[in-house]
Amino acid sequence: MADSAVHDIPSVYEPSLFGTYSKKIGMWLFLLSDSLTFGALLYAYSYGRISTAGWPTPFHSESIVNATIMTAFLLTSSLTMVLAVRASVHGDAKGQRLWLLATMLCGTGFIILHGREWSNLIAEGLTLPMFPKVPGHEAASEFANVSKVVPQFGATFFTLTGMHMLHVTLGVIYLGVVALRRTFIPVLLGLWLVAWLATPAYSPFHYGAHVLLIAAIVCGTILWLKPKVYDSSDVEVAGLYWHFVDLVWMFIFPLVYLMSAKIL
């Protein structure tokens, strides 16, 4: 007699090690490995801070306010993401799409504010040797001094926050593909053109915008080779990635911004 008849369970069902589907386990494993990447970057930043005498605390209240608003954007995007997952498991396709778009909007707000923060810091003299010089602009002495005396600050700051910004950008693209599928590709190409043409040639974002072009090519190829309608499990897996990006910021914000706030 077949086992399914004896135990009264469908013969196709075999419980997995973690009791859930493989896509979700795969995403968790990826996130665990990615958490070590960010862990290493945060440790590098902390190592530099501990071992360097005269570590700067250059962030004025405007930067702290900006970073706080960015944090609020990310936290709100996590709420809208979890509501998108909830809508998807309830079979509410319209609600799912709307909440996903709201999440993307919050993520885009975060990227724009972060980009503005970076541009201001670079214009004021906090820069890396690999960044092009801002033409016709004298760096404020305080930040120019930071770049010369403690170059570890700029190096670790831009690496850590840049890596996070890249993750948020890829997260917005991921959610765009899940929410809009092929429709998102022309949107992505339009965003690339706007980002490329609207940023000056000396800005790191002028070259960074090409991430959008590469993503459009990769996503377009995947959607062309394997077109599909994304179901609730896909939305849940995308949500895991998005919440992880939020989670990492919960450590970057206090360690990098709040601990380096300029107290007058």
Place this chain on the structure above:
Amino acid sequence: MDTIQVALAERAAEQQRHHGKALFFWVWGALLVMTAVEVILTYQNMQPGKMLTILLGLSFVKAALIIGYFMHLKYEVSRMKWLTMCSVVACLILMTIFFFPDAFRILYLGVK
């Protein structure tokens, strides 16, 4: 997805159907309040060591809320919770053991 995967995905979705919206709004509110507390603490002229301890403590609470409720780990089977969290924590502890004593050594003894 094959039939097994569909069955598992449906079971995961079924578990999530029972979560109320209100819970997510409470978690979101708590995260925002803790962020506000962090910003206020920054301007209290505390000792850096004490402030770092409090800020990191709040960050771990925020991380636990995000992982537990938004990422739904609270509702996964205990094997998954323990294996995922223990492996990450073990790696981070190893990094702490290797990096920080050396960083303090450089600070007090200088680079030789």
